[in-house]
Amino acid sequence: MNRRDFLAKGSTVAGAGLVLAAPSILKAADGNNDKINVALIGMGKQGRVLFEAMSNIPGLHFQAVCDIWDYNLKGGAGKVRAIQGEMPNTYTDIEDLLEKEKGLDVAVVATPDFWHAPHTVACLKAGLNVYCEKMMSNTLDGARSIVRAAEESGKLCQIGHQRRxxxxxxxxxxxxxxxxxxxxxxxxxxxxxxxxxxxxxxxxxxxxxxxxxxxxxxxxxxxxxxxxxxxxxxxxxxxxxxxxxxxxxxxxxxxxxxxxxxxxxxxxxxxxxxxxxxxxxxxxxxxxxxxxxxxxxxxxxxxxxxxxxxxxxxxxxxxxxxxxxxxxxxxxxxxxxxxxxxxxxxxxxxxxxxxxPKPAASDGVASYESAxxxxxxxxxVLNKPPHQPHLENFFASVRGEAKLNCDxxxxxxxxxxxxxxxxxxxxxxxxxxxxxxxxx
Amino acid sequence: MKPTKTSIVSNLILGAAAALMLGACGDKDGAEDGDNTGGSGTNDPGVGTQGGVELTTDLPKEVIEGSPKPKGIKNLAPETKKFPKFLVPEGTVNLAKGKKVTASDDYPILGEPELITDGEKETGEGYFLELIEGTQWVQIDLEKSNPIYAIVMWHFHGQKRAYHDIIVQASDDPDFKEGVTTLFNNDYDNSSKLGKGNNQPYVESRFGQLVNGKGTKARYVRLYSNGNSANEMNHYIEVEVFGKPE
CATH class of the missing domain: 3.30.360.10 (Dihydrodipicolinate Reductase; domain 2)
Structure with missing residues (x-):
């Protein structure tokens, strides 16, 4: 991307990064390119932070929410209802969700670190593109399993190092x-x-x-x-x-x-x-x-x-x-x-x-001070939630309009x-x- | 217009050749902290009832997430450092404890209205009620009309945020159409259409916000808010209504 391009395009494009080549393009299951069906895996504090950022991104349909704590589950579903006007399907267990939900395009994983790899790998194997919070895992082998699953599935997997x-x-x-x-x-x-x-x-x-x-x-x-x-x-x-x-x-x-x-x-x-x-x-x-x-x-x-x-x-x-x-x-x-x-x-x-301002004149005591x-x-000033540009980059990549900034x-x-x-x-x-x- | 999420999503280029796509300031006026063009009043409840006893209440511990502070809030009150000394008539008690609470949002996003009067003031998970965006209210039925000397409210004090359009009213009318007394109002630009107020926006803290009840006789207390500086939602952890049963 040259500077003229950078100037000419909006911050979404800037957030999407220096992107020229389109990666694997995903179409939503109903054939509508603009609508991406999302499953929210984990709706604790970080899940809510990501949801707040995603709620600013057009074209997303939050189809299902999963959390083992009923409190988070109800809250997550309530937040979806608040912006979408309808309740999403709710699940306590991710395997249940992946088995029953049809037409999903994306999973956003914000569970505790030791669940990142099992959940992300399961979603990739189910054919979903995944945005997973960092760290990829609490173990090196867990992180390796995500890389392998992403490569084997051919699906997109963005990790939440949002500064990228x-x-x-x-x-x-x-x-x-x-x-x-x-x-x-x-x-x-x-x-x-x-x-x-x-x-x-x-x-x-x-x-x-x-x-x-x-x-x-x-x-x-x-x-x-x-x-x-x-x-x-x-x-x-x-x-x-x-x-x-x-x-x-x-x-x-x-x-x-x-x-x-x-x-x-x-x-x-x-x-x-x-x-x-x-x-x-x-x-x-x-x-x-x-x-x-x-x-x-x-x-x-x-x-x-x-x-x-x-x-x-x-x-x-x-x-x-x-x-x-x-x-x-x-x-x-x-x-x-x-x-x-x-x-x-x-x-x-x-x-x-x-x-x-220059410091006041010395009182006579010899001193040495660098300029x-x-x-x-x-x-x-960036005036979006800090995770939003990274999520924008992810969803633009899912649409085939960008390349992941942190695969x-x-x-x-x-x-x-x-x-x-x-x-x-x-x-x-x-x-x-x-x-x-x-x-x- | 207060700074909310919807007001900050638009972006512009700053500098002709800055080559940096960053966002516009969230506040339409570009007001910074300390701008004194907002409400001219203060949040000082005064000394209370002459000859009375000092009001005390249990305060929650301080737990703060992160370090952001509200930006673009006009006439922000100085940060609260201690619970104010305020006098109430002897025999004054918290009339709200355990009383029924209703809300303008029939489907709270998080929590139940009863959390507001359960005596728990902590800021952790499961202690607060979250209501949908926009101007929303919660209402406490004190069951009897009694003189109210003080109201102490905690919205969400786990983050340094300021809630918008905080309006506290008391009335004997459950619909708040007649005999309404407004005890606190910091809606400096009347964005909630309930009348312009002169109290100051303030940053939430574990000390809550004490409102002078002025001996207003009422059965119902209603509290409005309209989102906050961190997000568009409305939150309540606890509300105490101190009055003297007659």
């Missing part, structure tokens, strides 16, 4: 980092997701809504607390490095266009001492990127926001790009020795922020190194990756 469809990220990568080389040579990366303690508490639930123990056991949960807080358990999820870090470590590899060669991590249960997963993790990845070696640091903290939130910082010889889903955390800084960016400002690629770096911003194969390449962060931290040893550790 975010116009700000795509613009930054394509036009600022690649085409205009604002970073020069990227030499280091820093990323973080710092979450405040008040946002990291156990998820509570109204005890009157407790799921029958037989049903909990059938679906792999020992009790209701585990069902509500499955992210704390090693057999059910990858913990904070997976829940939060995977989004940003995905961006590291995407922007560098390679996998890391090693990881060295440290983590601990320093605050939440009874949780199985680390409540804070720090990891160093080393890359042999096409442009040169890069060392990347990533931290996920769940007991302090540290005034920082979440962002990724690409540091180069000519400049640094800080990027985030939050516009307020996105900025660029030019190295004083780098070529001027005035022409990029004139052409609308970036805006220059006013220089900060504040020039700060630039990316113009505009299962590329998602696996991105996620594989992340599976080794916790093992490195547990062993307190660096892991130099072998091909077997990173390949399907």
């Amino acid at each position: 469809s975010n116009p700000r990220y795509r613009f930054t990568l394509d036009h600022l980092i690649n085409n205009n080389k604002v970073c020069g040579t990227i030499v280091n990366i820093n990323g973080q997701w710092n979450r405040a303690l008040k946002s990291s508490q156990d998820i509570s639930y109204n005890k009157r809504l407790t799921i029958d123990q037989d049903r909990l056991t059938k679906y792999g949960f020992k009790d209701m607390h585990q069902f509500m807080n499955w992210r704390f358990y090693r057999d059910l999820s990858g913990g904070p490095i997976s829940d939060l870090g995977a989004h940003q470590i995905d961006v590291f590899g995407w922007f560098l266009n390679c996998q890391p060669k090693s990881v060295y991590a440290s983590g601990g249960n320093d605050y939440f001492k009874t949780r199985e997963h680390f409540d804070n993790v720090m990891a160093i990845f080393e890359y042999d990127a096409p442009q040169g070696p890069v060392r990347a640091f990533y931290q996920v903290l769940t007991t302090t926001s540290a005034g920082g939130g979440f962002y990724e910082s690409f540091m180069g010889t000519d400049g640094t790009v800080n990027i985030s889903e939050m516009a307020s955390s996105s900025a660029m800084y030019r190295e004083s020795t780098a070529p001027e960016w005035d022409d990029l400002v004139r052409r609308g690629y970036m805006r220059k922020k006013p220089a900060p 504040a770096p020039e700060e630039y911003t990316i113009p505009g 299962a194969k590329h998602a696996f390449e991105s996620e594989a190194p992340i599976f080794w962060v916790n093992p490195s931290a547990l062993k307190k040893e660096p892991i130099v990756f072998t091909p077997e550790q990173l390949q399907v």
Whole structure:
């Protein structure tokens, strides 16, 4: 896609990505190309987030909803009724759904991580295109099974690394980092997701809504607390490095266009001492990127926001790009020795922020202070739900109008190194990756 | 027009050659936090009944999801940091506890109306009622007409969001056609067509929002809302109506 194309088309196209070739084209079962029949698999918090985003996308028919918790099931069906005017079919069991529902085109999987692979594979084998939340699985083999099922079925499978469809990220990568080389040579990366303690508490639930123990056991949960807080358990999820870090470590590899060669991590249960997963993790990845070696640091903290939130910082010889889903955390800084960016400002690629006021005169004590770096911003604010462009890309691909921005194969390449962060931290040893550790 | 989901889906290109397709600001006026062009009143309930006793209530713990804050809300009230000191006549009790609740939406998306008066104020799953988009109401039947001195309401305090067009009324008429007293109204642009109000929009918190009942004698209390800054739906966790049985 050239810049003129980019300018000429709407944000849906921008969200759809740099897409020229049409993939396998799917027609809805009733022959109406505009109508895509969707099954919603999992209507917990993330399922609702995705539904909110999908409700902005025209041409979708939400045919069926599945969740093992009646509370989620009723709520999901109610949300569908609210926008569609009719109740969808409801199911507790996905196998029941796949057996009975006819004419489905798509499944959107937002179940707990340890169910992602079984559910996604079942849907692919049933002939559905699948949008599956990240991580692909809580295990490397689970993630592999999705890649294989997608290849064998010939169906589309998009994994929910939604930054890959975010116009700000795509613009930054394509036009600022690649085409205009604002970073020069990227030499280091820093990323973080710092979450405040008040946002990291156990998820509570109204005890009157407790799921029958037989049903909990059938679906792999020992009790209701585990069902509500499955992210704390090693057999059910990858913990904070997976829940939060995977989004940003995905961006590291995407922007560098390679996998890391090693990881060295440290983590601990320093605050939440009874949780199985680390409540804070720090990891160093080393890359042999096409442009040169890069060392990347990533931290996920769940007991302090540290005034920082979440962002990724690409540091180069000519400049640094800080990027985030939050516009307020996105900025660029030019190295004083780098070529001027005035022409990029004139052409609308970036805006220059006013220089900060000079510090007050010294009180006489000798001091040394570097000049504040020039700060630039990316113009505009994404004002869609953050998952919407990625879902738009998925449904455009289902219609044959786009190519997936994060198919299962590329998602696996991105996620594989992340599976080794916790093992490195547990062993307190660096892991130099072998091909077997990173390949399907 | 308040910033809602439907108002933010349109997009435009910012900058002639910005080459970046991003969205327009959700608020038609482009108002930012702290804009003082909205309602001119405050949400301060005052001191309450002179010579009375301090109103107390059990407060839920703070659990906040994520860090987004409302944008584009005019005249947003300062964030609540504590439950206000407010005096009520001795013998005042929560008249709403366990009382029947009805709602404008016959098919709530999540939860049941009874959750609003069950005494549970937590923000977790299963504690709140979710009603469809648009201006919706819930109504509590206190069973008898008694003087009301305070109303405390919690919409959904698990995220820093502001609900639109919050209107609290009291009446002895279950249809709210006659003898209606409006105790709180932050619909600064009358978008819900119930009259323009001077109270401020506010960010939900575990402290709820205390409304001065002013001793209004009423059997029914009705609370309106019209979506919120995070989505178009309407939510209620708990409503307490403090009055003195006669």
